[in-house]
Amino acid sequence: MRISVIGCGYLGAVHAAAMASIGHEVVGIDVDQRKIDALARGEAPFFEPGLPEILAEGIASGRLTFTTDIAAAEGARVHFIGVGTPQQAGGYAADLTYVNAAIDTLLPHLRAGDVVAGKSTVPVGTASDLAARVSPTGATLVWNPEFLREGWAVQDTIDPDRLVAGVPTGPEGERAADLLREVFHPAVAKGTPFIVTDYATAELVKVAANAFLATKISFINAMAEIAEVTGADVTQLADAIGHDERIGRRFLGAGIGFGGGCLPKDIRAFAARAEELGKHESVTFLREVDAINLRRRDRAVQLVVDALGGSVFGKRVAVLGAAFKPHSDDVRDSPALDAAVRLHGLGANVVVTDPQAIENARRLHPQLNYTANRDEAVRGADAILMVTEWDEYRRDFTPEQASALTDGRIVVDGRNGLDPAAWRSAGWGYYGMGRP
Ligand code: UDX
Numbered sequence: 001m002r003i004s005v006i007g008c009g010y011l012g013a014v015h016a017a018a019m020a021s022i023g024h025e026v027v028g029i030d031v032d033q034r035k036i037d038a039l040a041r042g043e044a045p046f047f048e049p050g051l052p053e054i055l056a057e058g059i060a061s062g063r064l065t066f067t068t069d070i071a072a073a074e075g076a077r078v079h080f081i082g083v084g085t086p087q088q089a090g091g092y093a094a095d096l097t098y099v100n101a102a103i104d105t106l107l108p109h110l111r112a113g114d115v116v117a118g119k120s121t122v123p124v125g126t127a128s129d130l131a132a133r134v135s136p137t138g139a140t141l142v143w144n145p146e147f148l149r150e151g152w153a154v155q156d157t158i159d160p161d162r163l164v165a166g167v168p169t170g171p172e173g174e175r176a177a178d179l180l181r182e183v184f185h186p187a188v189a190k191g192t193p194f195i196v197t198d199y200a201t202a203e204l205v206k207v208a209a210n211a212f213l214a215t216k217i218s219f220i221n222a223m224a225e226i227a228e229v230t231g232a233d234v235t236q237l238a239d240a241i242g243h244d245e246r247i248g249r250r251f252l253g254a255g256i257g258f259g260g261g262c263l264p265k266d267i268r269a270f271a272a273r274a275e276e277l278g279k280h281e282s283v284t285f286l287r288e289v290d291a292i293n294l295r296r297r298d299r300a301v302q303l304v305v306d307a308l309g310g311s312v313f314g315k316r317v318a319v320l321g322a323a324f325k326p327h328s329d330d331v332r333d334s335p336a337l338d339a340a341v342r343l344h345g346l347g348a349n350v351v352v353t354d355p356q357a358i359e360n361a362r363r364l365h366p367q368l369n370y371t372a373n374r375d376e377a378v379r380g381a382d383a384i385l386m387v388t389e390w391d392e393y394r395r396d397f398t399p400e401q402a403s404a405l406t407d408g409r410i411v412v413d414g415r416n417g418l419d420p421a422a423w424r425s426a427g428w429g430y431y432g433m434g435r436p
Contacts, residue, residue: 001024001025001077001078001182002024002025002026002027002075002076002077003016003019003024003025003026003027003076003077003078003080003183004027004029004072004073004076004078004079004080005019005026005027005028005029005079005080005081005082005083006029006070006073006079006080006081006082006083006102006106007029007030007031007061007081007082007083007098007102007120008010008028008029008030008032008035008036008039008045008066008082009082009083009084010046010048010118010121010150010153010261010352011082011084011120011146011148012028012030012080012082012083012106013028013035013039013044013045013046013051013055014048014051014148014153014154014157014347015080015082015119015146015157016058016066017051017054017055017058017064017154018054018065018154018157018158019080019139019183020057020058020061020063020064021054021057021058021158022052022158022185022186023062023063024063024183026063026064026065027056027065027066027067027072027073027076028064028065028066028067029066029067029068029069029070029072029073030066031066031068032067033055033068034144035081036066036068037068039055039066039067039177040057040059040066040067041072041235042055042059043055043236043262045358045373046329046330047064047327047328047329047356048150048151048153049151049152049154049327050153050155051153051154054154055316058387063383064331065406067349070105070106070109071109073106073109074109074111075098076114077113077114077115077139077179078114078115078116078180078183078249079100079106079110079114079115079116079117079139080116080117080119080144081102081103081106081116081118081119081120082097082119082120082146083098083099083101083102083120084120084261085098085120085121085122085265086261086265087264087265087268087269090179091124091272092147092268092269092271092272092302093123093268093269093272093273093276094121094122094123094265094272094273095270095272096123096126098120098147098176098198099118099120099122099126099130099334100292102182103116103130103133103134105281107133107134107137110134110137110138110139110145111137111139112137112138112139113138113139113140114137114138114139114140115139115140115142115176115179115180116130116134116139116140116141116142116223117141117142117143117144117180118130118141118142118143118144119145119146121146121206121207121210121262121266121269122203123144123270123272123273123276124200124204124273124287125200125203125273126203126276126429127141127143127199127200127202127203128199128200129307131168131199140167140168140172140173140175140176140378141168141199142165142166142167142173142176142177142202143164143165143166143167143202143203143234144163144164144165144166144180144197144202144265145164145166145202145203145205145206146206147160147162148160148362149207149436150260150261150325150327150328151196151325151326151327151328154258155288158186158187159186159187159190160184160187160192160399161192162192162193162194163180163184163187163188163192163193163194163195164195164197164202164206164373165177165180165194165195165197165202166197166198166199166201166202166207167196167199168198168199168204169198171261171315173196177194177196181194187430188407190400191281197290204251206266207267207269207270207273210263210266210267210270210300211266211267211270211286211289211361213251213258213263213285214258214263214264214266214267214286214289214290215285215286215289216251216295217251217252217253217257217258217263217293218257218258218289218290218293219252219294220234220237220238220251220252220253220254221255221257221290221433222253222297222365223237223238223254223434224254224296224433224434225292225295225299225433225434227285227298227434227436228434231436232434232436233397233434233435233436234433234434234435235252235432235434235435236314236418238252238253238254246255251384253283253416254416254433255296255334255414255415255416255417255433256296256297256299256300256335256339256387256414256415256433257292257296257297257335258292258293258324258335259324259325259332259333259334259335259338260324260325260328260330260332260333260334260338261330261332261333264290264293264333265333267286267290268286268290269288270283270331271283271284271286271287272288284328294432296335297335297338297339297342298386299345299433300335300339300412300414300433301339301342301343302341303387303412303431303433304317304350304383304410304412305346307383307410307412307429307431308382308410309423311346311347312343312346312383313346313347313348314347314348314349315348315349315382315383316349316351316380316381316382316383316408317343317348317349317350317351317381317382317385318351318353318378318381318383318384318385319336319340319343319350319351319352319353319377319385319387320334320353320354320374320377320378320384320385320387320393320397321352321353321354321357321386321387321388321390321393321414322336322337322340322352322353322354322357322358322361322370323333323336323354323357323388323390324336324362324388325357325388325389326388326390328356328357328388329354329356329357329359329360330357330360331357331360331361331364331369334388335387335414336354336387336388336414337352337361337364338387339364339387339414340365340368340387341367341368342367343385344367344368349369350368350369351368351370351371351374351376351377351381352368352369352370352371352377353370353371353372353373353374353377354372354388354390355372355390355392357388358370358371358372372394374392374397375401375405378402378405378406379406380405380407380408381405381406381407381408382408383408383410383411383412384402384408384410384411384412385411385412385414386411386412386413386414386415386417387414387415388415388417389415389417393417394415394417394418397418398422398426399411399422399423399425399426399427399428400426402428403426403427403428409427409428409429410428410429410431411423411429411430411431412431412432413430413431413433413435414433415433416432416433416434416435418430418432420432420435
C-alpha cells in the first residue's frame with residue numbers, strides 16, 4: 001500500500017521505516033531539511049536500536065523515500081500524522097501547533113477515500129475537531145495512538161501488543177478500520193488485538209496508559225520515601241508485591257523517577273485537559289504523581305551532598321548516564337541530566353558520561369563536562385552517581401574496577417541497579433533509593 005508519514009521524529013521516522021519493512025511503499029515527510037537529508041542517506045537522526053537496519057533496507061528496496069515536499073503525500077491511501085505535541089511554553093497543556101500545521105498542509109493533497117491516521121498524543125477532543133476539517137475532502141480521519149517505547153520502538157511498531165483505531169460511526173468508519181487492518185497485516189494476522197473505538201476513547205487510551213505507568217512508578221517511589229524513614233528496602237518490597245499477578249513487578253523500579261518525551265508531558269497535558277473539561281478532581285492525583293517523581297531527583301542529589309559530608313562544592317562527581325533511560329539518546333526531561341545540572345549548580349565539578357546521549361546533553365547543558373569514556377569519568381571522582389542503568393554502568397561495572405580508578409569510595413545508585421553487598425564489601429559507601 002502507498003503510505004505517507006508526516007513528521008519524521010522519534011515516532012514518525014520509526015513508523016515510516018517499519019511500514020516499509022513490512023512491504024508498504026512509504027514516503028516520510030518533514031519540514032526539517034537536515035533530518036530528511038540524513039534519513040534519505042539512511043542515517044537515523046537519533047539512536048534507536050534496529051532503526052539503521054530497516055532504514056537501509058527500505059531505501060535500498062526503493063520502497064522508502066523521504067522528502068520535505070508535502071505534495072509527495074498525494075496518491076497515498078493512508079497518511080499517518082506523527083508530529084510532536086510538546087508541552088506548551090509557559091503552561092501544562094499540549095501544544096498542537098505541529099498537528100494543526102500538518103493537517104493544514106496535507107488537506108489540499110487528500111483524495112476521497114484516503115485515510116488520515118493520527119498517531120500523535122493529543123488532548124481528548126482533538127480528533128473530532130480535526131475530522132471536521134478533513135471530512136470535506138472525502139477522506140476519513142482515524143485516531144491510531146502509538147504505544148512505542150524508545151529503545152524498543154522498531155519491535156513495538158512492527159509487533160505491537162495491541163492496535164487501537166478510533167473511527168467515526170457507520171460504514172465510513174468500518175471501511176477506514178479495515179484499511180488500517182490491511183496496513184498492519186502481519187500483526188493482525190498473528191492475532192494482535194485490534195480494538196475499534198470512537199475518537200475520544202482512542203485518544204484517552206493513550207493518555208490513560210501513560211498516566212497509569214507514571215502512577216505505578218510514582219507509587220513505588222512513594223514507598224521508597226516511606227522506606228527511607230523506616231529502614232525498609234523498597235526493592236524487596238517491589239519484588240514481594242510484584243509476585244501478586246494483579247500488581248506485577250514491571251514498572252515498579254524505584255529510583256530517580258521517570259522522564260523522557262512522553263510520560264512527564266502527557267500526564268501534565270492530561271491534567272490540563274481534565275481541568276478544561278471541568279473534571280480536574282478526577283486526575284488531581286496526577287499532580288501528586290508528578291510531585292513524587294520530581295522529589296526523587298532532589299533525593300538523589302541530597303544523597304550525594306550528604307555522603308560527601310554536607311557540601312559538594314569543589315568535589316568531583318562522576319554522573320553515569322545522561323539519557324532518560326538506557327537504549328536511548330533522548331535527554332528530554334531526563335532525571336539523570338537534571339541531577340547532574342543540580343550538582344553543578346551546587347558547585348560540584350561534574351563529569352557526565354553516557355554511551356549515546358553526550359551530544360544531545362551537551363547541546364542542552366554546555367556548562368557540564370562530558371566524556372564518552374566511563375573510566376575517564378570515574379577517574380579521581382569523589383563520588384559516583386549512577387542515574388541511567390546502561391549495562392556498562394550496572395552489569396559490567398564492578399567495585400574493583402571503580403576502586404582502581406579513584407580513591408573516592410562513595411557510590412549513589414539512582415536506579416537501584418547495583419549490588420549493595422558487593423560495593424560495600426569492596427569498601428565503598430553505597431547509597432540506594434529507598435534502601436537502607
Ligand atoms: C513511554 C511508554 O512506555 C510508551 O508506551 C509510550 O508510547 C511513550 O512513553 P518511553 O518514554 O519510551 O515510553 O519510556 P518508558 O520505558 O515507559 O520509561 C519511562 C521512564 O520511566 C524512564 O525515565 C524510565 O527510566 C522510568 N522508569 C520506568 C522507572 O523509573 N521505573 C520503572 O520501573 C520503569
